[in-house]
Amino acid sequence: MKPFLHMLHALLLLLYNLNILWFGTNTFAYASGNDTDFLALLKFKESISKDSNRILDSWNSSTQFCKWHGITCMNQRVTELKLEGYKLHGSISPYVGNLSFLTNLNLMNNSFYGTIPQELCSLVQLQKLYLTNNSLVGEIPTNLSSLLNLKDLFLQGNNLVGRIPIEIGSLRKLQRVNIWNNNLTAEIPPSIENLTSLINLNLGSNNLEGNIPPEICHLKNLATISVGINKFSGNLPLCLYNMSSLTLLAVDLNKFNGSLPQKMFHTLPNLKTLFIGGNQFSGPIPTSISNASNLRSFDITQNRFTGQVPNLGKLKDLQLIGLSQNNLGSNSTKDLEFIKSLVNCSKLYVVDISYNNFGGPLPNSLGNMSNLNNLYLGGNHILGKIPAELGNLANLYLLTVENNRFEGIIPDTFGKFQKLQVLELSGNRLSGNIPAFIGNLSQLFYLGLGDNILEGNIPLSIGNCQKLYHLDLSQNNLRGTIPIEVFSLFSLTRLLDLSGNLLSGSLLQEVGRLENIGKLNFSENNLSGDIPRTIGECVSLEYLYLQGNSFHGVIPTSLASLKGLQHLDLSRNHLSGSIPKGLQNISFLQYFNVSFNMLEGEVPTEGVFQNSSEVAVTGNNNLCGGVSKLHLPPCPLKGEKHSKHRDFKLIAVIVSVVSFLLILLFILTIYCRRKRNKKPYSDSPTIDLLVKISYEDLYNGTDGFSTRNLIGFGNFGSVYLGTLEFEDTVVAIKVLKLHKKGAHKSFLAECNALKNIRHRNLVKILTSCSSTDFKDQEFKALVFEYMKNGSLESWLHPAKEIAGPEKTLNLAQRLNIIIDVASAFHYLHHECQQPVIHCDLKPSNVLLDDSMVAHVSDFGIAKLLPSIGVSLMQNSTVGIQGTIGYAPPEYGMGSKLSVEGDMYSFGILILEMLTARRPTDEMFEDSYSLHNFVKISISNDLLQIVDPAIIRNELEGATGSGFMHSNVEKCLISLFSIALGCSMESPKERMSMVEVIRELNIIKSFFPTGDQAELQPQKSMM
Missing domain, CATH: 3.30.200.20 (Phosphorylase Kinase; domain 1)
Incomplete structure (x- = not known):
């Protein structure tokens, strides 16, 4: 027996040394540390369904678990689990609750879904809980109140719902709470007064409501309060203004009202940031602000403040001041005295005083603010000349002074603006010529000089502004011809407006170069000659205004090729001939005006011509037919003609027939010769x-x-x-x-x-x-x-090594791409002689050219239909048509190929563009799909499902501007509605592309497409 025991002992010793005791290949890791921690980590790894960076590959038996990636131990017990930003997909394993010595749990910036495990309440040593920017759902567990050592609670950027737990008051050591950008509701619980160690509180971008509880004032260490973008109302508690510890107070985009205490900046001596824009505050700006020496950012945009702006000269650290859209000033000469004091604020880079009641002249001293980047002065009553000293602002990117009372010439010193991108001077009384130095502003992409009294010719140097996408020279006294250099501005995509001037000559054929222009307005000038046929090459054109000129000749039939045209006004010219019937086939056309010309013949009856309220043909005495509501005489029947005329027509017909037969014979002879000489080909x-x-x-x-x-x-x-x-x-x-x-x-x-x-x-x-x-x-x-800009796929899901701020799409660009793809499929489904089913629409098959215009590609499995409404049976030998996730569910069951199948793919494409989630994401399993994810979540909180890049670019950038925020939200909701309507499971319930186009037109009416959606010079851009 003893020899056997000795042999067994030796064998066990050998197995131990080979690291396979008890748990096979995991023995060493298990035996060298705590069993519970080891097993908990293995369970955590099991819950990860996707690890694209292979971060957890190190979690194997060859390494002791305390040396695994992201793990920190003390005395062989796990104290830190940090896996931030590794794109992990999966749920948070409840076994994490067994890591009883854990002090730091950091799973930020991943794709964890599901709920926050209740078992986390067992981590009584936990001090830091970071679950930021994941896809977690459900409520915040109330039993987290047992984490009595917790100092940091970061849950922002998830899909959490419900209330802030009342039990949160038990966490007396809590210092930082960040639950921004979730879907929390109800009020802030008064129990928050027990968080006596709290320093930072961020509850912004939720659906919280009610008042700010006065109990918050008991938190003597509180430095930052951020509750913007919620549904709070009422007055701020007066005790809030006595919290001397505050450095940041952000309550923007709520429904707060009342006035600010005059001495508030005396009792808030450490305040650095005050964001209260987008509310209903009223009364004057507190005079105590003059002594707020620590203030850096002051934004009261879009409220109801009145009175004069106090002296701000002592605010040495001030960087941003936003006063836009209030009732400040009294249209007096003293209104802008405070501007002089801003010269001492050497760190200022944004000044926005637009859309108030400021009057008087603009102080010359403004030109001494050398660090200024953005200067908004529009929508006031400022008068006098524009100070030449503004030309000293060498770092200026944006200058808007529209809708004031400026007069005189545009200062020559503006030629020094080498960084200027936006120059908006419209709606003033500026005179003189447009200076030639405009051509030196090479970075300019927005130029507005409309509604002034400028004269002379359009300078040829404007052709050097090759980044311009918006050019407005309307309502001036400009003379001469339109220079060809204007039509070399290929960057023009939003607007070219030369209306209301004294321009003469013809409209050059080169206008066709502006392929990407959305709106052309040459109305109310002295232009003459024919309307160039090349205007039909402006394929992106939506609005064309040529009324009030002296154009003659016929209406070019090439206009019918402008499939996106919405408004066409050719009235008050000398046009003759008939109305081209092809115009009735433009599905987008909503308004048509050819009144007071010399047109004749029959008015079409389809398309826009069916709506008499949007069609104007008055003043053309020889027009006939059309719909009855136009009240035109009926067109005469074709009767007998004079015999000589009939004989002539007969001869002409005979000649034409003979000529046709000769040509046909010639073609057939050539074809037969080629066919005899050509090698047979199987394709x-x-x-x-x-x-x-x-x-x-x-x-x-x-x-x-x-x-x-x-x-x-x-x-x-x-x-x-x-x-x-x-x-x-x-x-x-x-x-x-x-x-x-x-x-x-x-x-x-x-x-x-x-x-x-x-x-x-x-x-x-x-x-x-x-x-x-x-x-x-x-x-x-x-x-x-x-296509220089690659595929849509590369923009929605950029590779890690090339990802960066420049590789993102703003909401306007995404809307443009959606419209482009919709236009392509409307053409394929409804405008081709034989309807085309693409069968494989997905982001990688949408390509972007130099101007970010989308082009649908890859017709490798496309099918031609005999006619619309007809379906094609799939070939069973080729399997499912399309790509998994984008192909409609009926294709997987062998159903016929149809346009409804393309509509499903289109809907999924929109959902992916707005959420940045692929339909094949790991979180979508069984019946839980991208469609269902959006359908369930959109009713709770829109921000939880939107791509964070959109939120950063649009919503955060809209702080202080309710206009921008409301329109972004309205646009997103409308686009999600279209996407859900297209991706319904039943083909019969899906929207058609005709319906989609109609809805997209409505969206464009409140959210302009193109880069201009980011540019709202008449509004605050902060």
């Missing part, structure tokens, strides 16, 4: 409609298909960046992987789908190659326009 002849290119050309243009030029790949092909000898431009070359099943079919499908369709929001195919390579193997490729 569909439709691809011959594309001009072919050789394999050698593509090989040379891509450096032998070098991997350096590889820019993308998919199921059926790889995409290379290249150049072609006959094209002086960079192109994208899609080389088919012919060994893959379905590649030949994909090649033919893409050729056949793209050969006859043309739309500004579809990728343009330039040529194709169907040949053999140098090894005599079959080779097929398609050549497309190259």
Whole structure:
């Protein structure tokens, strides 16, 4: 027996040394530390469903668990679990509650979902709980009140609901509470008065309501209070103004009212930041602000303050002052005396006094504020000349003085604004010429000089402003012709307005260069000649105003190609001929005015012409027909003509027929000759409609298909960046992987789908190659326009190594892209001779050009329908059409391909664009989908489901501007509604693209598209 025991002992010793005792390969980690902690960490790892950075790979048996990534131990017990920002997906395991020595739990900036485990209440040693920026739902557990050692509670950026627990008052050691950007409701509990150690309190961007409890004043250590963007109301508690410890008070975008105590800055001596914009405060600005020496940011935008602004010269640290949209000033010469005192505030970079009641001249001393970046003066009664000293503000990015009473010339010193991006001088009494130095402002992208009394010619130097997207020179006395340099401003996307001047001459053919312009207004001038046909090349045009000129000739039929046109006014000219029938096919057209011309013939009856209240044809005596409400005479029936005229027509017809037959005979002869000489080819002849290119050309243009030029790949092909000898431009070359099943079919499908369709929001195919390579193997490729800004996928989900602030989309850009994609699919579904089903809409198949205009690509599995309303049965041999997550659920059950299937993909695309969540995210399992996630969450709090980048760019930037915030929210809700309506499970319940286009038009009416949505010169931009 003893030899056996000795042998067993030796064997166990050996197993121990091999680290496999009890738990196999995990023995060493288990045996060298605390069992409970070890098992708890393993359970935590099991709850992680996705670890794209492979951070938890180190959590294995080869390393003692105290040395695992993110783990800190003391005496072999886990004291810190820190896994911030590693894109972990999963739920928080309740076994974390077994790490009884844990003092710091940091899971910030990941994708944890589910609820906060109740078991965390067992972590009685916990001091720091950081769960910021995840996708946690449910209520804040009330039993967290047992964490008596907790100092930091960070839960912001989740989807938490319910109340702030009354039990929070038990956490007497709590120093910092941040629950910003959730969906909490009800009031702040009075028990907060027990948090005597509290220093920072941030409850902003929730749905909290009621009053601020006066018990908050008992917190003598409290330094920051941030409760902005909630539903609070009433007066702020008076005791709040006696909290001398406060350094920040932010209550913006609520419904607070009342006035501010005159001595408040005496009793708040340490206050550095005061944000109270977007409320209903009234009365004067407290005079005690003159002694608020620590104040850095002061924003009272959009309230009801009155009276004069006190002297601010002693505020040496002041950086931002926002007074916009109040009733300050009395339209007197003394209103701007406080501006003189601001010269002593050398750190000021934003001054916004716009839209008040300030009068008098602008002090010259303003030009001494050398650090100023943004200066908003618009919407007041400021008079006199614009001080030349403003030209000394070399760091100025924005200057808006619109809607005042400035007179005189634009100062020559403005030519020194090398950094200026926005210059808004409209609505004044400025005179003289537009200075030539405008062309030196190379960074300018917004120029507003409208509604003044400027004269002379439009300076040719304006062509140097190659970043302009908004140019308004309307309502002046400008003369001469429109220089061709204006039409070289390819950056113009929002507006070109030259209306209400004395401009003469013709409208140049070069106007067609402005392909991306949204609004053209040349009305009320002395322009003459024909309306150029090239205006039909302005494919993004939505508003065209040419009324009140002397244009003659016919209405160009090319206008019918402007598929996005909404308003067209050609009234009060000398136009003749008929109204082009093609205009009735523009589905967006809402207003049409050709009154007081010399038009004749029949008025169309479809499209906009069905709505008599939006169509004006008065003053054209020879027009007839149309809908009855236009009250036009009926068109005469075609009767007998004079016999000689009839004979002439008969001869003309005979000649035409004979000519046609001769031409047809010639074409058939050429075709037969070519067919005899041509080698038989197995592919569909439709691809011959594309001009072919050789394999050698593509090989040379891509450096032998070098991997350096590889820019993308998919199921059926790889995409290379290249150049072609006959094209002086960079192109994208899609080389088919012919060994893959379905590649030949994909090649033919893409050729056949793209050969006859043309739309500004579809990728343009330039040529194709169907040949053999140098090894005599079959080779097929398609050549497309190259899209410099890549795919939508790369913007929504940028790679970590290239991600950065510049790789984000603001809400206006996302709206533009949605509109672009909708326009493309409206064309595919409703405007093509044969409707096209794309079958594979997803972010990687939406490409962005230099101007961020979206183009739908990859028609490799597209199908042609005989007509709209008809569906196609899937080929059972090819499996599900489309991509998982984007393909509609009925395709997975073998249902027919239909336009409703594309609508589902479109809806999912919008949801992904607004939430930055893929439909294949780990959190979407079983019946819980991206559609359901949004549907459930949107009724609680919009901010919880929106991409944080949108919140940062739009909502946080809108602090102090209720206008911006309300319109952003309204836009988001409308877009989510469209997305949910398109992605319904039942095809019959989905919106059509016609309905989508109608809804998008409504959205654009309250939220302008393009980069201009970020630019609201008439509003505060802080």
